[in-house]
Amino acid sequence: MTVDNHNDNAAIGVFAWLQPFLVRLLQGTLTLLAVSLLIFLAARALPGDVANMILGQSATQEQLVSLRAQLGLDQPLWWQYLTWLGGILHGDWGTSLSNGQPVADLLALGVRNSATLSGVALAVMLPLSLLVGVIAAQFRDGLVDKVFLGMSMVANAVPDFVTGTVLVALFATTVLHVLPAVSFIPPGDSPFSYPDALVLPATTVIIPGVMYLARLVRVAVIDVMATEYIQTAELKGLSPSRVLFRHALPNAVAPIIPAASLVAAFTVGGVVVVEYLFAYPGVGSALVDAVTNRDLPVIQANVLVIASAYFIFNLIADSLAQRDEASGAQGRSKA
Amino acid sequence: MSTGVEMTLTTHRRVRPRAASGWWRLWASAQVRWGVILLVAMTALVVIGPFLAPYDPAAPVGKPYAAPSAVAWLGTDNLGRDVLSRVLAGGVYLAWMAPVSALLSVVTGAAIALVTAYYRGWTDLVLKRSLDVLLAFPGVLLTLLCVSVFGPRPVLLVGLVVLTLMPGVARVIRGAALPLLDREYVLWAKAVGTPGPVIILRELLPNVSSPLLVELGLRLSWSVGILSSMSFIGYGIQPPAADWGLMVSENGTGLGTQPFAVLAPIAMIILYTIGGGLIAEGAARVMARTEGKA
Numbered sequence: 001m002t003v004d005n006h007n008d009n010a011a012i013g014v015f016a017w018l019q020p021f022l023v024r025l026l027q028g029t030l031t032l033l034a035v036s037l038l039i040f041l042a043a044r045a046l047p048g049d050v051a052n053m054i055l056g057q058s059a060t061q062e063q064l065v066s067l068r069a070q071l072g073l074d075q076p077l078w079w080q081y082l083t084w085l086g087g088i089l090h091g092d093w094g095t096s097l098s099n100g101q102p103v104a105d106l107l108a109l110g111v112r113n114s115a116t117l118s119g120v121a122l123a124v125m126l127p128l129s130l131l132v133g134v135i136a137a138q139f140r141d142g143l144v145d146k147v148f149l150g151m152s153m154v155a156n157a158v159p160d161f162v163t164g165t166v167l168v169a170l171f172a173t174t175v176l177h178v179l180p181a182v183s184f185i186p187p188g189d190s191p192f193s194y195p196d197a198l199v200l201p202a203t204t205v206i207i208p209g210v211m212y213l214a215r216l217v218r219v220a221v222i223d224v225m226a227t228e229y230i231q232t233a234e235l236k237g238l239s240p241s242r243v244l245f246r247h248a249l250p251n252a253v254a255p256i257i258p259a260a261s262l263v264a265a266f267t268v269g270g271v272v273v274v275e276y277l278f279a280y281p282g283v284g285s286a287l288v289d290a291v292t293n294r295d296l297p298v299i300q301a302n303v304l305v306i307a308s309a310y311f312i313f314n315l316i317a318d319s320l321a322q323r324d325e326a327s328g329a330q331g332r333s334k335a
Numbered sequence: 336m337s338t339g340v341e342m343t344l345t346t347h348r349r350v351r352p353r354a355a356s357g358w359w360r361l362w363a364s365a366q367v368r369w370g371v372i373l374l375v376a377m378t379a380l381v382v383i384g385p386f387l388a389p390y391d392p393a394a395p396v397g398k399p400y401a402a403p404s405a406v407a408w409l410g411t412d413n414l415g416r417d418v419l420s421r422v423l424a425g426g427v428y429l430a431w432m433a434p435v436s437a438l439l440s441v442v443t444g445a446a447i448a449l450v451t452a453y454y455r456g457w458t459d460l461v462l463k464r465s466l467d468v469l470l471a472f473p474g475v476l477l478t479l480l481c482v483s484v485f486g487p488r489p490v491l492l493v494g495l496v497v498l499t500l501m502p503g504v505a506r507v508i509r510g511a512a513l514p515l516l517d518r519e520y521v522l523w524a525k526a527v528g529t530p531g532p533v534i535i536l537r538e539l540l541p542n543v544s545s546p547l548l549v550e551l552g553l554r555l556s557w558s559v560g561i562l563s564s565m566s567f568i569g570y571g572i573q574p575p576a577a578d579w580g581l582m583v584s585e586n587g588t589g590l591g592t593q594p595f596a597v598l599a600p601i602a603m604i605i606l607y608t609i610g611g612g613l614i615a616e617g618a619a620r621v622m623a624r625t626e627g628k629a
Binding site: 027030031032034035038039042043045153154156157158159160161162165166168169173174181265266268269270272273276277287288291292294299303306307308310311314 | 464465467468470471472473474475476479480481482483484485556559560561563564567568569570580583587590591594597598601604605608609611612613615616
């Protein structure tokens, strides 16, 4: 009987642990559905008839009617939405109005390039922010620390295209000519084959990210170094570097993990402007092009992809932060 | 440490703080003061700038991308227009659109947060979920989507920036207001039958003044960011108007020959955003101090 009870408790425990996650997943799915509906409706509000836009002014009435039927534009709005959504779930994102290619193919290229850019940026950003944060914490309230705090305030306040343009001026045009100002990557080629084209766009994303994360690392290290646990380690006569790397740093990493997911979200959110600035062929620049061409299916697809990625990273950040808070509160009540 | 005494003093005072003391504490922060001074100075420059401009910002005065000279102190731009005159005239849109967007997003976001946090119920749930939907649109995304449909009109741009930034404000202020609802002074006010709106205005609002100012500074920088980015990618302020974000994209190709046409408007954008950043940072430090953190 006691064993049964124990098992029951374990099952309840697992469920209690899973439940907030499942609730979040459900809420997240509903939110994304609402996002897709909003995108669909906004795109449908576009003035002008799509069939007219494709066929031009010389089209006959008959041609227009048949194209509308072909595109499903004669169906009721809710049916169009469901068809669009159903197509996406099957991997059919429609056809580009400007060049007749399947949107899914264009999207796959864009997503790969944008993910490469964001991935490279994050891979550099995370270790670098740990390093910068620890250095700033070591020189707390000193000159290095103050310079860092000032720079991080500026880097986080200034828009991405300003950071990027200053980098272009420094490294590509005005001062030095060591890197390309425009990231030319032929369609179909991997961005890794053109590493110099990746440097400036990635750096534009890395600078504000590092400046944001390193601040959190700095505060976390300062907090941890003030705990009794670290003071004991110091009194035991452990070397400062051992105290820092073996005892302080692992504890300081925990609070920045949710923040790193947040920065991943910001990186995704910044793709439009950064990619436009460097003409980097990803989802962001594809979106700006599609807006110029009024290419509805492409606009919808790219906005949906960017918003979903941004939403998911935010959701992860939220869940991690809440879990941390919960365990932190438990730890405190125990202490 | 001596902070023990101070902390009991501050916690004691926070039981019934007055609105004035909250704002005064924020103004005592040097960073907040410098931020406000910088913003006032920039706004003044933007307002009187067009009168100081030596030339008509829309008229060519020389060859395209001419280097700085006695005639044009900062040189000319891609169409031979005077860069100095365009920089002086180019903040007009930003100077009203950014503060208005920031203020409106903070006011509506805080109002939604405080009212729904206090009353709860299903409206709270519905609003929270609707704001979640808006929160899924980062930076320029919502603005770009809607501008592509309705065209780049300044009032529409302001409305979209508010829609983009307001949910974030509501989230933060809601988080700051929820713990207040369990405080003795709120419970007491409820117990003696104080009407809800009065509690919200007199008990909750003064106690979220620091996060409100952090949000205002932050959202001001972000408004400048979104608005100038929209101009930069060609869906904000339209040519031939002079606008800092637009100037950066117009003269981008001339960066090698005439960098001032790009760097001058960039310097203005940086100064303007730093104003908001300083306010946010100063207010955040005041907040951390009152909460007893480093």
